[in-house]
Amino acid sequence: NAGVTQTPKFRILKIGQSMTLQCTQDMNHNYMYWYRQDPGMGLKLIYYSVGAGITDKGEVPNGYNVSRSTTEDFPLRLELAAPSQTSVYFCASSYSTERPNEKLFFGSGTQLSVL
Amino acid sequence: KNEVEQSPQNLTAQEGEFITINCSYSVGISALHWLQQHPGGGIVSLFMLSSGKKKHGRLIATINIQEKHSSLHITASHPRDSAVYICAVSSYGNKLVFGAGTILRVKS
Numbered sequence: 001n002a003g004v005t006q007t008p009k010f011r012i013l014k015i016g017q018s019m020t021l022q023c024t025q026d027m028n029h030n031y032m033y034w035y036r037q038d039p040g041m042g043l044k045l046i047y048y049s050v051g052a053g054i055t056d057k058g059e060v061p062n063g064y065n066v067s068r069s070t071t072e073d074f075p076l077r078l079e080l081a082a083p084s085q086t087s088v089y090f091c092a093s094s095y096s097t098e099r100p101n102e103k104l105f106f107g108s109g110t111q112l113s114v115l
Numbered sequence: 116k117n118e119v120e121q122s123p124q125n126l127t128a129q130e131g132e133f134i135t136i137n138c139s140y141s142v143g144i145s146a147l148h149w150l151q152q153h154p155g156g157g158i159v160s161l162f163m164l165s166s167g168k169k170k171h172g173r174l175i176a177t178i179n180i181q182e183k184h185s186s187l188h189i190t191a192s193h194p195r196d197s198a199v200y201i202c203a204v205s206s207y208g209n210k211l212v213f214g215a216g217t218i219l220r221v222k223s
Contacts, residue, residue: 033210033211042117042119042201042203042215042216043213045211090158103148103160104158104160104211105160106158106159106160108156108157109156109157
């Protein structure tokens with residue numbers, strides 16, 4: 001199993017450009033998440049999905065969009081990049097965060113700089 | 116005040132020392148997670164707890180639901196344990212709230 005695969009690892013964008021961060025998992029997990037991690041701060045939830053066709057906003061959704069057309073894929077779209085979106089982005093998946101012994105699986109992260 | 120508070124923020128230990136990292140939370144939860152983030156950035160899930168205690172190798176995690184507190188202990192610490200340790204709680208709807216992390220450095 002590859003687990004959670006997240007691409008790209010690094011990206012530099014100019015203000016106003018758009019891009020899509022890709023995330024795919026091969027564990028048949030229902031739940032998928034996008035987080036951003038800013039220096040000295042805890043991970044903040046951007047969007048999450050509880051299954052194909054279902055997405056919902058997290059704590060910091062502004063400036064981002066997601067879709068979940070399949071169980072495996074959960075791409076994150078930045079439409080008009082802004083310097084405030086400079087961060088490290090993590091995709092994660094789980095079967096459930098509340099079932100005993102269930103774990104979260106994280107992608108390797110995307111370091112994004114908007115200049 | 117953050118919903119999840121970790122202490123200490125930074126911790127330096129000598130190899131072999133017993134280490135404790137604390138996590139306090141202010142909301143009702145269904146589960147608590149401990150995660151490890153290495154300098155390369157990758158995040159690994161260590162434990163998920165809903166009650167009591169769990170042990171894996173030199174790592175022990177405990178939780179006290181009444182006191183809304185969890186601890187992560189590392190016995191016989193080693194430089195390879197150097198990482199950021201993150202506490203996260205699941206309060207409802209399978210969403211997690213994360214602490215800011217504890218930066219651990221173990222010196223040889």
